[in-house]
Amino acid sequence: MPRFYxxxxxxxxxxxxxVGRECVDQExxxxxxxxxxxxxxADELKHxxxxxxxxxxxxxxDHVRVMQLPMSATIKP
Structure with a gap:
């Protein structure tokens, strides 16, 4: 199984x-x-x-970047 980092x-x-983790594919x-x-x-918001x-x-x-995932969350008063 391929390894992804x-x-x-x-x-x-x-x-x-x-270390990476084994995953079936990129998805x-x-x-x-x-x-x-x-x-x-979630942990940051809880704190x-x-x-x-x-x-x-x-x-x-092979340490080739295949994806970039920006994520964010904001709590508004």
Whole structure:
């Protein structure tokens, strides 16, 4: 099964995925990234942030970027 790496940029820095995860294909890797991004955003919002922006970068097993997923959430009073 192919390995994909999901890296994170959150405005404070870049966090590289050194291990990666096995996914059937790019669509499965995208779904994994969306779930991870949603969890990160939810955690930040729970801890008092009112606006959160993250970008997830997916690389294939050859470390070629195949997708970029910007995600954000804002809580308005």
């Amino acid at each position: 999901i890296h994170l940029e959150n405005g404070e820095g870049f966090l590289a995925d050194e 499965a890797a995208r779904k994994e990234a969306v779930c991870a991004g949603a969890d990160i955003i 008092g942030c009112s606006t959160v922006h993250v970008t997830l970068f997916i690389e294939d097993q």
